[in-house]
């Protein structure tokens with residue numbers, strides 16, 4: 208069986224150890240000959256890499272492992288780039304989430320003004336990595352899940368339209384895992400065939416069937432109408448903010464009971480609720496929660512492995528949730544014709560929506576890339592929401608490409624999450640100051 212060579216771009220990511228362990232768990236279907244890490248922060252990456260080096264020596268000594276900040280070293284002899292960078296890291300995510308709140312607008316990682324600020328930082332970083340891949344391993348594929356995926360996807364469509372890059376997201380995967388658990392499907396979400404449409408972090412399921420073609424939507428809707436995507440209402444086994452999000456899907460669903468919503472729609476349909484409720488304390492947002500938990504725990508686990516000199520009984524946890532990344536890489540490597548949600552150019556798949564939009568829809572994936580499942584016409588409600596949101600995303604990319612203050616002000620003004628052009632301008636001026644080391648200069 209062919210063995211692949213991958214580089215994880217963003218080797219210092221809190222997700223890297225979980226993904227490495229998940230890759231080892233799936234080595235039977237996606238065998239590896241080489242894993243490399245690449246990051247532009249040597250110190251951060253080395254903390255994770257030293258621990259993963261020990262883990263790989265113990266559990267998969269046949270896999271060549273290295274880590275570097277040198278692009279030529281990182282991107283040479285590669286079949287896949289798995290990219291999960293966070294330009295500005297959590298310090299900037301915290302600003303993305305806190306600055307809008309000073310102006311009465313919620314702060315969020317990928318939605319609203321926070322997502323726009325994040326997008327203006329991410330575009331350059333992702334394009335740079337894509338160019339490294341094409342320079343040193345021109346036949347490789349880039350599987351990108353660096354956020355905000357919607358803006359990054361639009362930027363790669365505009366700037367690198369012919370590149371071998373596929374943009375992906377794990378939110379639908381996480382929600383489908385919950386749907387399958389609600390239904391008690393023995394094979395989990397892979398027992399479901401879904402029809403889904405939207406933008407990244409802005410979509411709806413419109414049809415879900417089991418392998419025999421039975422409609423599963425009624426049973427899922429019955430649960431969601433009462434509990435949202437909380438599987439077991441008695442057990443609160445999620446972090447507080449995630450529990451809120453999965454529970455709020457109940458109210459998001461009520462707005463259109465013909466479909467089932469992506470949880471991120473709460474930020475657009477209930478932005479007042481979010482501002483007044485969702486861990487939206489001006490001094491403590493989701494970024495702080497993650498720094499206090501995931502980031503702290505992952506780096507503590509890495510430190511412990513290095514100090515002990517072994518990964519036996521370590522606290523790294525395999526992120527099987529991320530196995531959708533292996534599904535994608537395996538489908539390309541072995542021409543599996545697997546069906547999965549990808550963020551791709553619409554080109555008529557949604558027949559009554561902008562053909563140049565980057566839409567999140569089911570695709571069939573094989574060694575030649577992806578083929579889109581035809582969705583056809585979408586309802587007026589979703590069409591209207593998506594036209595506004597995709598225009599925001601397009602204006603952000605236009606602002607980045609042209610260095611236009613005006614276009615970015617328009618993007619913020621157009622966002623459903625911002626009440627007026629004056630609030631948009633106040634937020635923009637604060638974000639420009641906070642991002643002066645990351646954004647292109649705006650005129």
Ligand SMILES: NC(=O)c1ccc[n+]([C@@H]2O[C@H](COP(=O)([O-])OP(=O)(O)OC[C@H]3O[C@@H](n4cnc5c(N)ncnc54)[C@H](O)[C@@H]3O)[C@@H](O)[C@H]2O)c1
Pocket residue numbers: 216217218219220221222223245246247248251252291292293294295296297332333351352353354355356375376377378
């Ligand atoms: N698509 C999805 O559904 C999904 C799911 C989870 C996480 N993510 C994304 O994965 C990314 C990583 O998340 P995290 O919380 O682990 O972040 P993190 O800050 O822990 O790690 C990100 C790493 O990227 C590195 N980096 C930043 N800019 C870089 C550049 N220009 N070149 C190379 N490396 C660079 C940082 O130094 C850091 O080590 C984020 O973008 C996050 O939003 C996406």
Ligand SMILES: O=P(O)(O)OC[C@H]1O[C@H](O[C@H]2[C@H](O)[C@@H](O)[C@@H](O)O[C@@H]2CO)[C@H](O)[C@@H](O)[C@@H]1O
Pocket residue numbers: 316317354376377378379381382493497528
């Ligand atoms: O606030 P964070 O950093 O914990 O999560 C933000 C990311 O949320 C989604 O990914 C989730 C996934 O959907 C959920 O089920 C769980 O497995 O954790 C993942 C990462 O936390 C979303 O898809 C990403 O784009 C966000 O970055």
Ligand SMILES: [Mn+2]
Pocket residue numbers: 356375376377378408
């Ligand atoms: Mn996502």
